Amino acid sequence: MASAQSYDTIGATYTVTRRTEPRIAARVWAALGDAQTVVNVGAGTGSYEPPGRDVTAVEPSALMRAQRPAGTAPCVAAVAESLPFEDQSFDAAMAFATVHHWQDPIAGLREMQRVARRVVVFTCETTDQSWRRRFWLTRDYLPEVAASRVGLATELASAIGARMEPVLIPWDCADGFFEAYWRRPEAYLDDDVRRGISVWAKVGPDAEQRAVRSLRDDLASGRWGERNRDLLDLDAAALGLRLLVT
Numbered sequence: 001m002a003s004a005q006s007y008d009t010i011g012a013t014y015t016v017t018r019r020t021e022p023r024i025a026a027r028v029w030a031a032l033g034d035a036q037t038v039v040n041v042g043a044g045t046g047s048y049e050p051p052g053r054d055v056t057a058v059e060p061s062a063l064m065r066a067q068r069p070a071g072t073a074p075c076v077a078a079v080a081e082s083l084p085f086e087d088q089s090f091d092a093a094m095a096f097a098t099v100h101h102w103q104d105p106i107a108g109l110r111e112m113q114r115v116a117r118r119v120v121v122f123t124c125e126t127t128d129q130s131w132r133r134r135f136w137l138t139r140d141y142l143p144e145v146a147a148s149r150v151g152l153a154t155e156l157a158s159a160i161g162a163r164m165e166p167v168l169i170p171w172d173c174a175d176g177f178f179e180a181y182w183r184r185p186e187a188y189l190d191d192d193v194r195r196g197i198s199v200w201a202k203v204g205p206d207a208e209q210r211a212v213r214s215l216r217d218d219l220a221s222g223r224w225g226e227r228n229r230d231l232l233d234l235d236a237a238a239l240g241l242r243l244l245v246t
């Protein structure tokens with residue numbers, strides 16, 4: 001449970017910047033179709049749990065479970081790779097921004113297929129074209145992240161026979177995940193923003209300080225603006241986020 005343990009360390013301030021982005025939630029909820037019973041795996045604090053359906057959450061980190069607001073779905077302490085449910089006991093299983101933390105993502109997705117008739121997963125494609133070299137934060141400031149994960153969404157989709165739909169990130173995305181501030185670079189200078197993004201803990205304090213210093217310098221000198229002028233007119237960006245739907 002390496003990642004679950006890490007959320008017991010890094011998850012303390014999750015809700016400061018992490019919350020439901022309604023335009024992306026609408027895509028997830030549409031993909032759930034007419035499912036009435038839904039299990040949300042790696043549920044965290046409950047963002048993206050659909051209203052008006054019978055939701056069961058699964059979350060291994062006690063710290064994350066403790067931050068679930070009153071009135072959210074009942075939450076079971078378990079990991080994706082071993083779901084404590086009978087075969088086909090839900091209409092749908094969903095997982096949002098969590099599979100890259102799982103010890104064995106394919107085993108977790110197969111468990112979701114075992115317990116539910118439909119699977120909906122929000123994750124990222126990490127090929128050269130779609131993400132690693134296109135997002136300025138990884139390309140210009142965090143090369144160690146660009147080198148670390150390759151091809152996640154495609155590999156997972158083919159393992160469970162899912163179709164893949166691209167998801168654009170609105171410029172003012174309400175959920176502060178890694179790519180969310182692509183048009184608001186100053187946000188990454190903010191400690192609270194970085195504490196809500198696990199990548200920064202993963203690269204460690206030396207790389208974090210180097211990247212922040214370098215970004216701050218480039219913003220002050222105008223270099224960031226010169227390099228990324230083409231982004232400033234966009235309302236939404238394609239940075240490799242994907243919905244996998246079976």
Ligand SMILES: C[S@@+](CC[C@H](N)C(=O)[O-])C[C@H]1O[C@@H](n2cnc3c(N)ncnc32)[C@H](O)[C@@H]1O
Binds near residue numbers: 058059079
């Ligand atoms: C970035 S958070 C996403 C939480 C929530 N889905 C959201 O969108 O806000 C990732 C979550 O995955 C959980 N997690 C880590 N390893 C897991 C595993 N093997 N099975 C299920 N969840 C896991 C973490 O504890 C954490 O709560």
